[in-house]
Amino acid sequence: MSIADRLASFGVTIFSEMTALALEHDAINLGQGFPNWAGAEFVKDAAARSLVEGGSDQYPPSQGVPALRQAIADRYGPLLGRQVDPVGEVTITCGCTEALAASFLGLIDPGDEVILIEPFYDAYPVFVSMTGAVPRYVTLRPPGFGIDLEELRSTFSPNTRAIVVNNPHNPTGRVFTDEELAVIASLCVEYDVIAITDEVYEEMVYDGDHRRLATYEGMWERTLTLSSIGKTFSLTGWKVGWGIAPPALTAGLRAAHQFLTFTTPTPVQHGAVVAMGATAGFYEDLRSGYQKKRDLLADGLDAVGFQVHRPQGTYFMMAGFDGFGFDDDRAFCRHMVETTRVVAIPPSVFYHRPDDGGSLVRFAFCKDEEILTEALDRLSGLK
Ligand code: PMP
Ligand code: GLN
Numbered sequence: 327m328s329i330a331d332r333l334a335s336f337g338v339t340i341f342s343e344m345t346a347l348a349l350e351h352d353a354i355n356l357g358q359g360f361p362n363w364a365g366a367e368f369v370k371d372a373a374a375r376s377l378v379e380g381g382s383d384q385y386p387p388s389q390g391v392p393a394l395r396q397a398i399a400d401r402y403g404p405l406l407g408r409q410v411d412p413v414g415e416v417t418i419t420c421g422c423t424e425a426l427a428a429s430f431l432g433l434i435d436p437g438d439e440v441i442l443i444e445p446f447y448d449a450y451p452v453f454v455s456m457t458g459a460v461p462r463y464v465t466l467r468p469p470g471f472g473i474d475l476e477e478l479r480s481t482f483s484p485n486t487r488a489i490v491v492n493n494p495h496n497p498t499g500r501v502f503t504d505e506e507l508a509v510i511a512s513l514c515v516e517y518d519v520i521a522i523t524d525e526v527y528e529e530m531v532y533d534g535d536h537r538r539l540a541t542y543e544g545m546w547e548r549t550l551t552l553s554s555i556g557k558t559f560s561l562t563g564w565k566v567g568w569g570i571a572p573p574a575l576t577a578g579l580r581a582a583h584q585f586l587t588f589t590t591p592t593p594v595q596h597g598a599v600v601a602m603g604a605t606a607g608f609y610e611d612l613r614s615g616y617q618k619k620r621d622l623l624a625d626g627l628d629a630v631g632f633q634v635h636r637p638q639g640t641y642f643m644m645a646g647f648d649g650f651g652f653d654d655d656r657a658f659c660r661h662m663v664e665t666t667r668v669v670a671i672p673p674s675v676f677y678h679r680p681d682d683g684g685s686l687v688r689f690a691f692c693k694d695e696e697i698l699t700e701a702l703d704r705l706s707g708l709k
Contacts, residue, residue: 383592421590430456472500472503493507511539631650671688672688
């Protein structure tokens with residue numbers, strides 16, 4: 327009795343592992359990315375009303391509560407520069423995670439090649455493996471973590487079926503440039519490739535602009551724009567996500583979604599309807615609040631002696647730890663929790679050659695400023 331081959335090599339996720347370590351050491355958890363504050367009140371109120379007033383106890387349609395699909399179509403139409411059809415082009419999923427899984431399982435066949443940009447979100451290679459696809463990698467390197475466009479070009483082949491583009495990018499905090507996205511787009515068109523974009527950090531951009539791959543020439547027809555309310559509304563536990571894609575790609579996503587989860591819980595979908603109506607001020611406050619936290623943590627880590635890669639987006643920050651006497655990220659993270667009671671993520675797990683990430687550590691800054699300040703105070707004991 328053992329785990330199936332397609333999953334056996336992946337073990338327990340680094341997020342579960344490091345959060346367990348944080349609890350064990352009563353440490354400040356700057357590892358797994360989740361806010362320490364309550365989620366957006368106006369969204370919670372709407373879900374609570376739907377729960378109490380009734381009408382949300384049974385299955386909604388598999389594609390999602392119609393009002394939510396309409397609200398998503400209304401919000402994203404202008405962002406994608408086109409009218410989005412809530413009936414044929416929007417699907418509600420169990421977080422962005424399920425939207426990703428359904429895109430893979432519904433649109434990619436065994437043996438197809440899938441390009442992953444690494445460091446990758448840890449679930450991507452698992453979806454590649456579950457699908458029976460073949461991963462190809464493009465590596466982002468510090469400083470800057472830009473895409474090497476020659477390397478990208480050489481990774482596309484006639485066997486390429488899809489590329490996964492997480493923008494803004496976890497864990498580097500990179501926001502891809504117009505040039506990078508334009509090259510990805512032109513290669514997708516040239517090789518007839520699907521783009522699966524993971525935009526869960528779309529509202530956390532501090533430097534530069536968030537550009538959507540689906541808006542590039544020839545890309546609407548071949549792009550799935552995936553996201554969720556988890557990060558933007560500080561509701562990571564709700565697992566309301568979605569995929570926006572033209573009917574042909576939506577058909578693939580839905581073919582898998584209807585059997586993976588069928589749907590996501592009804593009351594939280596009703597909460598998400600109201601989330602989609604958030605004001606411009608809400609998004610501005612979110613961005614400026616996170617920007618302050620980014621600067622606090624980046625300046626603080628710099629002062630402690632880390633080599634900080636200041637992120638342009640997301641709520642993650644990569645830093646080098648040269649000078650602390652460790653040459654392995656896992657050993658360093660373990661030392662850090664044991665001596666300072668601060669947890670971070672060893673990013674070597676986000677590379678297919680773990681050594682490529684072995685000299686970095688990832689911190690999350692989705693925490694109150696007092697917590698970040700206390701963490702920095704503790705980390706000053708590292709020297
Ligand atoms: N993609 C990325 C890049 C993430 O960081 C996360 C965060 N957990 C997810 C997807 C998953 O999103 P969700 O919680 O909506 O499933
Ligand atoms: N996305 C979060 C992170 O990167 C964690 C998500 C999870 O725990 N699965 O830290």
